Amino acid sequence: MHQDNAHHTTDVVIIGAGPVGLFAVFQCGMLKMRCHVIDSLPEIGGQCSALYPEKPIYDIPAYSAISGAELIQQLRKQAEPFDPVYHLDQQVMHVARHGEGWRVTTSHGTIIEARVIMIAGGCGAFGPNRPPLDGLAAYEGNSVFYHVARKEQFRGKRIVIAGGGDSAVDWVNALADVASKIYVVHRRPKFRAAPQSVSQMQALAKIGDVVEMVIPYQLHGLHGCDGVLEAVDVATLEGDVRRLEADILLPFFGLSMELGPIATWGLQLDMSHIKVHHATMHTNQQGIFAIGDIATYEGKLKLILCGFSEAAMAAHAAYPLVHPDTALHFEYSTSKGVPL
């Protein structure tokens, strides 16, 4: 379930929908704690989805090999019986004390109040590398997009696709049959993408007039009004400027990771990681836990399987805060079962 731009109350807010955040939903659910999960990316899965969806992982217990994407699909399924609410494509900006718990505010204005926060933020929020163009923010979400959710949104549009990696090349190929025009802007003739995809793109540019290669050019400026793009200026290193009439700009310059606002929440940090008490994963702030890659303690291993164990320990340590009047009796999942 996905929701946005509203005010919610829950038991646990999980910051980060990577593998560890997703498993924390399951662990909290088993202990009757409801969760909302927030991520700055439009899809769940953290590094597994964003960086290596097709690579096999060999050290997940009981799987001799499982791809990043398949692991995330399984974790989502495992969490489903507990009805987590996902708030995607938005970064947690502020965390403030609220009564006995916390209030979390996202970049979309979503407010969530909860007794407990679990930070499963990996290396920090993932976000697109933005091209340094004046006035860019006004076009974002209207005419400038960093990912494609639905191809149909671009039917009949004149599109500028910038970048030389897999995303740029794959989207040129995928949008060639819906766009009216695609300008491929890249600073050099060589692309860092799968050779087969590059050949397909070059063939499209040769045989039709939809795809046009604009090389060696870089993005230079935007023209339009009220967030509606009319043209994109591109320039060579020598300063030759060319104007491309366009409705949409898709810059694909990879992802950046930054700890961002987490660094300002009063948590004890050690080189961009959050220091925790290893037995409970508790931070120096009452009611805030940190798990997965972002947590650090003596002997920490940045492995998914360690993050899973940390999620279980944090959930057990969080239980008395969420259910102060009910003692926790440890039970195996085989005895307890899961809701159907």
Ligand SMILES: Cc1cc2nc3c(=O)[nH]c(=O)nc-3n(C[C@H](O)[C@H](O)[C@H](O)COP(=O)(O)OP(=O)(O)OC[C@H]3O[C@@H](n4cnc5c(N)ncnc54)[C@H](O)[C@@H]3O)c2cc1C
């Ligand atoms: C190429 C590669 C191969 C790997 N292979 C293996 C392997 O074989 N075995 C293994 O165990 N590990 C492997 N890893 C490491 C593994 O992917 C990480 O240990 C794991 O992803 C950590 O999970 P996580 O949930 O803690 O964080 P992440 O997966 O990093 O997810 C954190 C999420 O939190 C979000 N976030 C952070 N801050 C905010 C905020 N303020 N607001 C909203 N969202 C926020 C981020 O956008 C991100 O989606 C590999 C990593 C890479 C890059």
